[in-house]
Amino acid sequence: xxxxxxxxxxxxxxxxxxxxxxxxPISTKKGASGSAIxxxxxxxxxxxxxxxxxxTLNQGVRITEDVKNEIYSWMH
Numbered sequence: 351x352x353x354x355x356x357x358x359x360x361x362x363x364x365x366x367x368x369x370x371x372x373x374x375p376i377s378t379k380k381g382a383s384g385s386a387i388x389x390x391x392x393x394x395x396x397x398x399x400x401x402x403x404x405x406t407l408n409q410g411v412r413i414t415e416d417v418k419n420e421i422y423s424w425m426h
Contacts, residue, residue, distance in 0.1 A: 357378065364388055371397075371409055372387060372407070373409050374387070374408055374409075375406055375408075376408055383399055383400055383401065384398060386399075397410035397411055398402075398410050
């Protein structure tokens with residue numbers, strides 16, 4: 351699976367795909383938490399960037415049905 355974080359120039363392969371999280375070697379800056387993790391060449395959002403795990407990997411929450419329902423509940 352390939353992904354990008356909001357900006358089309360950052361396209362990389364996801365290094366780990368788990369039921370609840372995604373890991374990827376995209377360099378991010380403070381304040382990037384909450385950014386969309388999108389599929390390459392798509393407008394599909396598959397996760398939400400949350401944190402740096404170490405100097406080479408970042409992590410995000412995978413958008414599952416439960417996560418989607420929680421987000422929708424905040425909007426209503």
